[in-house]
Amino acid sequence: MITKRIIPCLDVRDGRVVKGVNFQDLNDVNSPVELAKFYSDNGADELVFYDITASSDGRKIFTDILRETARNVFIPLTVGGGISSVQDFERVLSCGADKVSVNTGAIRNPGLIPEAARLYGSQCVVISADVKRVDGEFHVFARGGRDDTGIEAVGWIRRCVDSGAGEVVLNSIDTDGVKRGFDLEMLRAVCEVVSVPVIASGGAGSIEDFITLFKSVSGVDAGLAASIFHFGEVSIGELKAEMRRNGIPARIC
C-alpha cells in the first residue's frame, strides 16, 4: 500500500537553513546538506528546499547547495522559492531537483504552470499555496504570505491543477507556526476538489497532530513541517512508528 509521506521543509537563505514563525523571526538552524543527509538517513520520505534568498548572489549559493545535496541524498527533492519562469525550472532541475514548486510566480504568470508541465511533465510541477482566511473566505497570499491577492484559494488551486500542476502543497498561514495542529478545515476543502496528491503544511506541533491529520482528512498524502523536526521536538522515526500503530501506512527504512 502506498504510504503517507513525512516531509521536512528546509528554508534556505544565503546557504543556511532558517525557520520563521509566521514567516518572521528567522533563526539559523543548520547546514542544508548536513541536515538533508540526516533526514534522509532518519526516515524522511522527501525533502523540500525553499529558497528565501532575494539576491542573485544568494541564488547562486542556493543552486550550489542544491547540487551538493542532490549528490549526497537519494530521496525526492522538491525546490521552491523565487520560481517565476521556465528558466528557473531549468536552473533547479539541472542541479538535481525532482519537483519544482511555484507560488507567487504562478499568481503573476498564469501561463507558467501549463508551460512547465508541457516541458517537464506534470509530475514535477507543484503548486504551493499560502492561504489565509479573510472575512470568512480562503484567500491566496503572495510574496511569502505578505500580500493578500484577493483570489479565492480553493478555486484557484483547482485551476492550477487543471492547467498542469501534479501536486499541491497547502500551507495555512492561519495555523503556521502556532503548533496546535494542521488546518483540517482548509485541507478538506482543497482535497474535495483536486485529484492529485495534497501535502499538508502549517501547524504541526506534535506526533498527535500528524495522526489526527491522516485519520481525519483521508485525501491528504503527506505532512510537511520544519522547526519541530529541526529542533528535535518530533523524531521522524517515532512519528512513523506511531502512524503504524494507528493503522496509517508509513515507510520504515
Added chain:
Amino acid sequence: MIAIVDYGVGNLFSLASSFAAIGRNVKVTSRPEDLKAAERIILPGVGAFGDAARKLFASGLAEPLVAEAEAGKPVLGICLGMQLLFSVSCEFGEHKGLGLIPGSVRPISEVIPAGLKIPQMGWNGLHFTNPSGIFARSHEGDYVYFVHSYSAFCDEEYITATTNYGADLTAAVQKGSVYGVQFHPEKSGNVGLDMLRAFCEVSA
C-alpha cells in the same frame, strides 16, 4: 564503465550521482560507441512514451542499444526507460517501443479502483514474484519511490516484482540480461542504491 543513455529526455544528474555514490564509473552519453564500450547500460526516461520513443529512435541509439542487449550485455530501464523496453505503448495513441520484452504499456486506470489518485506518486512496497539478480540485496516489502500513470502488462514469467496500488502493478521485469524497474532506485534511499549495486554485479 556504465553508460547512461542520454537521448534528451529528463535530467540525469541524480542517476549519475547515485552511481558515483556507490563507487561506480558512469558516463552520461549519446554516442553509440560508448554503448558498445560499456559493461552495462542504463536507459532512463521521464515524460510521455511517444515523445521519448521518438527521441530515442531519432538519436540513433536505439539500434546499438538493442544490439548490445541482444548480445547479452546487462541493460536496466528505469521508469519510462523500463516502459520503452516493451513492444508497444498505448499512451496518447499507439507507439512502438524497443521490443526487448514482449508486452504492452497501458494506463493503470484500467486496473486500479476508481478514486485512487493518478499518478501513483510516493513510496510503496515491493512483492518479489520471481528471482532477479538486481534484488540480490533486497528484502520482501522494501519501499521504493514511484511516479507513474502507466504500467507494463506482460507475461508473468517476466515480472520479478509487483506493488499493490489498489491492484497488483508491475514494478520490475527481467528477460535474460534485460532488466526494468518502474520505480526510481536513484530516489529510493539505501534500498534503491542496493539495487543499483546489485545490477552492477549481475553477470553479463
